[in-house]
Amino acid sequence: MRFRDEGDAITYIFRSLRRLRDVERGPDELARDVTPTRRLLTATGLLDAAGAREYAVVTGSKGKGSTTAITAKLLEHLGHSTGMVTSPHLVQYRERIRVNGRMIPEADFIRILDDLAPEIDRIEAEFTGTQYFSPQGIFLAIALQWFNEQEVTAAVLEVGRGGRFDDIAVVPNRLSLFTPILLEHVVQLGRSLDRIAWHKAGIIKPQSFAYSVPQAAEVLDIVQAEAEALDAEFAWIAPTDMAELVRRTPEGMILRLGRYGEMALSQHGIYDLENATLAVQGAGNMHGRLSGVPHASEAYVEAIRAGLADVRWPGRMQKLQESPAVWLDGATTVRAARYMLESLDGDLRDPVIAIIGTPIDRDYRGVYQAFAPHVSRIILTDSAINPNIRFPAPEAALAAARAVHDQVEYAPNLATALDIARRAAEADGTVLMAVTLPLVGEAMLLYGLTFEQI
Structure with missing residues (x-):
C-alpha cells in the first residue's frame, strides 16, 4: 500500500x-x-x-x-x-x-x-x-x-x-x-x-x-x-x-x-x-x-x-455549550450575520460577546457593522490553517471594527478568542462565533467533536 x-x-x-x-x-x-x-x-x-x-x-x-x-x-x-x-x-x-x-x-x-x-x-x-x-x-x-x-x-x-x-x-x-x-x-x-x-x-x-x-x-x-x-x-x-x-x-x-x-x-x-x-x-x-x-x-x-x-449539519447555528451559551455559525457575509442574529432573536442573554473571523474577500466591514449594535464586545481572530483563505491584517480589521464599536480586540487564534469570550460572558451571557468554515472546524476540535455519522 x-x-x-x-x-x-x-x-x-x-x-x-x-x-x-x-x-x-x-x-x-x-x-x-x-x-x-x-x-x-x-x-x-x-x-x-x-x-x-x-x-x-x-x-x-x-x-x-x-x-x-x-x-x-x-x-x-x-x-x-x-x-x-x-x-x-x-x-x-x-x-x-x-x-x-x-x-x-x-x-x-x-x-x-x-x-x-x-x-x-x-x-x-x-x-x-x-x-x-x-x-x-x-x-x-x-x-x-x-x-x-x-x-x-x-x-x-x-x-x-x-x-x-x-x-x-x-x-x-x-x-x-x-x-x-x-x-x-x-x-x-x-x-x-x-x-x-x-x-x-x-x-x-x-x-x-x-x-x-x-x-x-x-x-x-x-x-x-x-x-x-x-x-x-x-x-x-x-x-x-x-x-x-x-x-x-x-x-x-x-x-x-x-x-x-x-x-x-x-x-x-x-x-x-x-x-x-x-x-x-x-x-x-x-x-x-x-x-x-x-x-x-x-x-x-x-x-x-x-x-x-x-437532518444533522454540524457547525451551522450549532449550540456548543449552555453556560455561557456558545453558538457557532459560518456567518461570513452581511446577510449571514443578520440571519444568525435573527435566528437567536429573543434568546441572546447579556453580555453578548462576538468572535468574528471573516476573510478578506468578504465584506468584513459590513459583517462587523451588522453585529455591532447587538453585542457588548467584539473579538477578531483569524487562522492560517487554510493558506487559500486570507484575512485582513489585524491592524486593518481592528480599525474597521473600532469604527462601529468601542469594545474591540484581536486574538491571535480561536482558542484564545474563545477563552476571552467565555470569561467575559460569564455564566449567564452569550458567545457568538461567526467564523469562516476552517475556524468552525477548529471550534469543533476545541470541543472534541467529530462527525463519523450525520
Whole structure:
C-alpha cells in the first residue's frame, strides 16, 4: 500500500497544488482547468459509471452545504442509497465523502486512492507551467468509486466556490440547485454579481432541471439565460412558496410548508427555511426519476417530514455549550450575520460577546457593522490553517471594527478568542462565533467533536 494513513494520503492529494503556493493565481476561467479530472474519471471508467445514478449539483454563496445535506437526507428517507460530497470539511478530510450520512472509512479512502494514484501520476507527468491536479477532482474520483462500491443510486454534490470551472460540475447532473448568490471571491469569480452568477450558472447541463431560491434580478436573468441556452427547465421558488417559521424549539424549528403542513427541522438557522424548501423541491425532482413511493402518497409526505427532522449539519447555528451559551455559525457575509442574529432573536442573554473571523474577500466591514449594535464586545481572530483563505491584517480589521464599536480586540487564534469570550460572558451571557468554515472546524476540535455519522 502506497499510503500509510489519511495524513499521508492528503499530502499526496494536495502535492500538485502546493507546488504552486507561491504563484499568483488569477480568475478561475484562467487558473482552473477540469481537464485532468475529466481524464482521470474517463481513464478509470468512473465517468461512464456516473451516468447510472441521479446527481444534483448545488452552488451558491451561502447555504450550499446545508442544502446538500438536507437534500441527501430526504433522499435517504425516501429509500435511496445516497452519496454526498461537500467541502470544506470541519475536522477530517474524509467528511467530504459520505454515503447515507456515514463518512468514508479511512481504510477504504486509502485503498481507493492507492488504486487511482498510478493514473494520477501519469496525468501529472504531462503537466507544464502552472498546470496542477485539483484536489477536489481527486476527492471526486474517490467519491465516485466509493459510490459504485456502495451501490449509491442518488448523489448530491456541493461545488467549491464557482461552478463553471469547478471539478464537481464534470458529473452528468440532471438537477442544479442554486442557493443565494452574493458578491464573493471577487478575485476568482469577478467583481460584479452578474459575473459571479455566470460562473455559478455553469453547473446547468443540457435538457436538465434547475431550481433556485429568490435571487437578485440580475442573478435570475443570468441563470435563466443559461438554462434557456441549454434547453433546461428552470424554476425559481417565490418567497410566498417558502417554508414559514412557526416556532423555535430546543431541537431546532417547527416550520410550515405546503402540503407537508407543520413539521420539525432539526436545524436552528433561520436561513435553513430557504435551504429546506429548495431541498424538498430538489429531492422530489430526483425521486421522480428513481423507483420508490409515489409523490402523491402519504408515505412520501411522511418520508419528507422524517428526513427534515433527522437532518444533522454540524457547525451551522450549532449550540456548543449552555453556560455561557456558545453558538457557532459560518456567518461570513452581511446577510449571514443578520440571519444568525435573527435566528437567536429573543434568546441572546447579556453580555453578548462576538468572535468574528471573516476573510478578506468578504465584506468584513459590513459583517462587523451588522453585529455591532447587538453585542457588548467584539473579538477578531483569524487562522492560517487554510493558506487559500486570507484575512485582513489585524491592524486593518481592528480599525474597521473600532469604527462601529468601542469594545474591540484581536486574538491571535480561536482558542484564545474563545477563552476571552467565555470569561467575559460569564455564566449567564452569550458567545457568538461567526467564523469562516476552517475556524468552525477548529471550534469543533476545541470541543472534541467529530462527525463519523450525520
